[in-house]
Amino acid sequence: MNKKELRNMKLLEATDELIKLAKEDVPVRDKRYYTEQLIYQRGLYLRAEVEKNILQVAFYLAEYLSMDCRKPVYTLYVDKKNDVFKGYDYRTKKWSESMLDKTIFSKWLYQENSYMKEADTALIQKYLESEYDDALYALYVYQREQRHRRLGMKYEKILTSWDQCMDRLPKSSERLAEMAEKSWNYPEFYLLSLQPQERSDRIL
Numbered sequence: 001m002n003k004k005e006l007r008n009m010k011l012l013e014a015t016d017e018l019i020k021l022a023k024e025d026v027p028v029r030d031k032r033y034y035t036e037q038l039i040y041q042r043g044l045y046l047r048a049e050v051e052k053n054i055l056q057v058a059f060y061l062a063e064y065l066s067m068d069c070r071k072p073v074y075t076l077y078v079d080k081k082n083d084v085f086k087g088y089d090y091r092t093k094k095w096s097e098s099m100l101d102k103t104i105f106s107k108w109l110y111q112e113n114s115y116m117k118e119a120d121t122a123l124i125q126k127y128l129e130s131e132y133d134d135a136l137y138a139l140y141v142y143q144r145e146q147r148h149r150r151l152g153m154k155y156e157k158i159l160t161s162w163d164q165c166m167d168r169l170p171k172s173s174e175r176l177a178e179m180a181e182k183s184w185n186y187p188e189f190y191l192l193s194l195q196p197q198e199r200s201d202r203i204l
Contacts, residue, residue, distance in 0.1 A: 001054065001077060001079050001082070001084055001086055003086075003095060005052075006054075006077050006086065006088070009051050009052070009054070009056060009077075010049070010051060010056075011071070011072075011075075012047045012048075012049055012056060012058035012072060012075065013058075013070040013071060013072075014045070014047070014058075014060050014065055014069075014070040014071075014072070015047070017117075018045045018047070018060060018065055018115075019065055019066075019068060019070070021042075021045065021065075021115060022045060022060075022062040022065030022066045023065070023066050025040050025041050025042050025043070025062045025066070026041075027039055027040045027062075027063075038063075040062045040063075041113070042062060042113050042114060042115045043061065043062050043108070043113070043114070044059065044060070044061060044062070044105060044108045044113075044114035044115070044136075045059075045060040045061075045062065045065060045114065045115045045116070046058065046059055046060070046114060046115070046116040046120065046135070046136065047060075047072075047116070047117075047120055048116070048120040048121075048123050048124050048135070049120075049123070050123065050127060053079070053081060054077055054078065054079050055076075055077070055078040055079075055080070055123075055124065055127045055128075056075060056076075056077055057075065057076045057077075057078070057124065057135075057139065058072035058074075058075050059072050059073055059074040059075070059076070059105060060072050060073060061073055071090060072090060073089070073090055073091055074087060074088065074089050074090065074103070074105070075087065075088050075090070076100075076139065078127070078128070078139070078142065080127060080128065080142075083146055083149065083150075084146075085097070085142070085143060085146065087103075099140065099143040099144065099147065100136070100139060100140045100143060101140060105136070108136055109136060109137055109140055110137075112134050112137075114136055116135055116136075120135070121133075121135040124138055124139065125138060128142050130142065
């Protein structure tokens with residue numbers, strides 16, 4: 001995804017409904033563990049839209065919405081066709097490729113108390129072809145599976161390269177034994193002398 005194109009996409013501002021709900025979401029002071037913090041009933045609100053085949057999900061925090069701040073704190077962009085995602089943090093003004101469990105939204109992944117309209121939830125489920133009812137968790141599952149696919153492609157390229165090197169090795173067992181002796185000082189000779197599955201196990 002091109003960052004310039006993403007910047008030119010429509011900014012998903014909070015609706016009047018989200019502002020109203022956030023103002024009704026009165027926080028409660030929690031003094032557990034020798035600290036004091038404000039706990040919201042929901043705390044996190046989301047909107048979703050698809051533009052130019054890219055899913056755009058806006059994240060809003062109740063503390064900002066309650067002060068009539070309509071701008072999201074974070075926007076996640078997903079291009080399912082090209083299997084990529086990217087986020088933009090409006091507080092730090094930086095792009096990010098972090099998964100949701102590595103952001104401030106991680107605590108909502110398993111609480112299921114964030115708010116999103118049913119139509120937006122259905123949009124995310126349809127776009128991601130997800131079976132999860134919780135749209136936020138569905139986004140996280142997509143990110144996790146995307147990372148696994150990317151990692152698999154990375155190691156597949158490495159192993160393919162090594163297999164090509166193996167084809168260039170001498171067929172003579174004596175010559176291979178000589179190269180194996182060098183593996184004490186040159187680890188790459190040791191890796192090349194292994195079978196493909198053994199090399200994969202060494203890497204992982």
